[in-house]
Amino acid sequence: xxxxxxxxxxxxxxxxxxxxxxxxxxxxxxxxxxxxxxxxxxxxxxxxxxxxxxxxxxxxxxxxxxxxxxxxxxxxxxxxxxxxxxxxxxxxxxxxxxxxxxxxxxxxxxxxxxxxxxxxxxxxxxxxxxxxxxxxxxxxxxxxxxxxxxxxxxxxxxxxxxxxxxxxxxxxxxxxxxxxxxxxxxxxxxxxxxxxxxxxxxxxxxxxxxxxxxxxxxxxxxxxxxxxxxxxxxxxxxxxxxxxxxxxxxxxxxxxxxxxxxxxxxxxxxxxxxxxxxxxxxxxxxxxxxxxxxxxxxxxxxxxxxxxxxxxxxxxxxxxxxxxxxxxxxxxxxxxxxxxxxxxxxxxxxxxxxxxxxxxxxxxx
Amino acid sequence: xxxxxxxxxxxxxxxxxxxxxxxxxxxxxxxxxxxxxxxxxxxxxxxxxxxxxxxxxxxxxxxxxxxxxxxxxxxxxx
Numbered sequence: 001x002x003x004x005x006x007x008x009x010x011x012x013x014x015x016x017x018x019x020x021x022x023x024x025x026x027x028x029x030x031x032x033x034x035x036x037x038x039x040x041x042x043x044x045x046x047x048x049x050x051x052x053x054x055x056x057x058x059x060x061x062x063x064x065x066x067x068x069x070x071x072x073x074x075x076x077x078x079x080x081x082x083x084x085x086x087x088x089x090x091x092x093x094x095x096x097x098x099x100x101x102x103x104x105x106x107x108x109x110x111x112x113x114x115x116x117x118x119x120x121x122x123x124x125x126x127x128x129x130x131x132x133x134x135x136x137x138x139x140x141x142x143x144x145x146x147x148x149x150x151x152x153x154x155x156x157x158x159x160x161x162x163x164x165x166x167x168x169x170x171x172x173x174x175x176x177x178x179x180x181x182x183x184x185x186x187x188x189x190x191x192x193x194x195x196x197x198x199x200x201x202x203x204x205x206x207x208x209x210x211x212x213x214x215x216x217x218x219x220x221x222x223x224x225x226x227x228x229x230x231x232x233x234x235x236x237x238x239x240x241x242x243x244x245x246x247x248x249x250x251x252x253x254x255x256x257x258x259x260x261x262x263x264x265x266x267x268x269x270x271x272x273x274x275x276x277x278x279x280x281x282x283x284x285x286x287x288x289x290x291x292x293x294x295x296x297x298x299x300x301x302x303x304x305x306x307x308x309x310x311x312x313x314x315x316x317x318x319x320x321x322x323x324x325x326x327x328x329x330x331x332x333x334x335x336x337x338x339x340x341x342x343x344x345x346x347x348x349x350x351x352x353x354x355x356x357x358x359x360x361x362x363x364x365x
Numbered sequence: 366x367x368x369x370x371x372x373x374x375x376x377x378x379x380x381x382x383x384x385x386x387x388x389x390x391x392x393x394x395x396x397x398x399x400x401x402x403x404x405x406x407x408x409x410x411x412x413x414x415x416x417x418x419x420x421x422x423x424x425x426x427x428x429x430x431x432x433x434x435x436x437x438x439x440x441x442x443x
């Protein structure tokens with residue numbers, strides 16, 4: 001059965017992915033961080049000691065599952081294609097930029113939608129920035145932006161990232177080499193097997209449906225096409241029902257304990273960066289993992305950029321803090337974006353504009 | 366829901382080529398429209414040009430003239 005030939009079936013793929021996210025939240029992932037690519041890559045980078053933020057260090061099996069799920073399903077359905085050669089270092093930079101923007105907002109587009117479904121109004125504010133970012137990327141596309149074509153390459157090149165994530169899984173299960181948070185978000189996680197299987201299912205459905213948060217908005221702006229949007233809508237509806245049914249739906253801005261802040265301008269600008277850079281890189285953080293799983297070495301380089309970006313965010317003090325209750329005084333401590341993060345976010349916007357309007361399609365005429 | 370028909374679908378190496386195609390087609394009044402690449406053709410998330418089968422020669426000639434290179438030309442239900 002073809003799972004992707006109608007909007008209804010695509011929405012169904014979104015529903016399945018939503019159910020996976022809901023299960024992971026139920027079994028222990030942090031509140032409304034059920035499934036966040038940026039957070040989980042950041043946690044995995046922390047597990048390897050790439051940064052020293054002790055509360056966010058854990059090799060998330062979801063990331064491993066996503067890459068392997070996309071890899072296995074693409075090989076099984078003959079969609080695996082090893083490609084490379086489309087401006088890899090620019091993609092590396094875009095990966096870093098995406099991660100910096102995501103950690104200024106505190107979440108990737110997937111988590112933004114999950115936060116929206118939990119009533120977090122900050123995420124709805126950030127959506128404005130995300131849409132504007134994607135729209136700016138679309139404008140660049142219309143002006144002839146291109147990172148050049150990718151070429152078919154040795155199939156082994158595409159095996160590298162799936163092999164690396166298998167290595168991470170072995171290290172996390174069989175050794176005590178990797179760091180693991182004892183407190184904070186990194187210590188909150190679903191059991192390994194559930195997280196891994198959840199990632200595999202999510203990865204497989206995301207690969208078949210071509211799920212992409214940036215792509216969905218891009219297609220709506222560019223072609224009034226709602227195919228990809230229907231996948232996201234399916235995921236949103238499931239998470240909304242789950243959050244309401246389990247009492248996790250809290251409408252408001254300064255909600256403590258959900259790892260979010262109410263710095264509106266920087267929520268908007270953080271997601272503006274993510275939306276803009278994601279269109280330039282050809283997909284949101286989730287899509288980059290899926291593309292890498294189905295053989296794109298260019299996307300794998302973007303993923304590597306995201307790992308380095310995540311480490312930089314914590315090593316240089318760029319990442320925002322979430323609103324929380326002071327455990328002793330019970331006072332609300334507002335989350336905020338540090339000055340370094342604001343400067344980095346502005347630099348990222350400038351970098352996006354430079355990349356967008358200097359890389360042009362070459363006329364072959 | 367709109368009934369699916371057998372159409373000519375031109376795919377490209379880059380999104381920029383697809384955008385250039387749209388621009389050139391509009392300027393030269395060549396028929397067709399831009400669509401997301403149908404999922405049965407490619408696992409990418411790029412754009413493709415969709416037109417009627419009988420417009421194939423006109424489209425191919427225009428692409429040759431303007432230097433827009435296709436990745437492939439498919440006939441599929443869209």
